[in-house]
Amino acid sequence: MPEKITQEPGEASLEEELERERRDHALIDEEKLGMDELEEEHLKRERQPGAQAGR
Secondary structure (H helix, E strand, O other): OOOOOOOOOOHHHHHHHHHHHHHHHHHHHHHHHHHHHHHHHHHHHHHOOOOOOOO
16 A cells, blocks of 8 residues: 655655755855955965965
């Protein structure tokens, strides 16, 4: 006897896809934030007098 489906076909996959996109966007935002911080640190080192070149 087949089981009853409580959701429309494809509904779960749509919700899963939306959740996956939210996680991807959160990861991208974290990566951008991390890259911005790294760039700021790099620029700070370049501006400091007597900073080591070619590190």
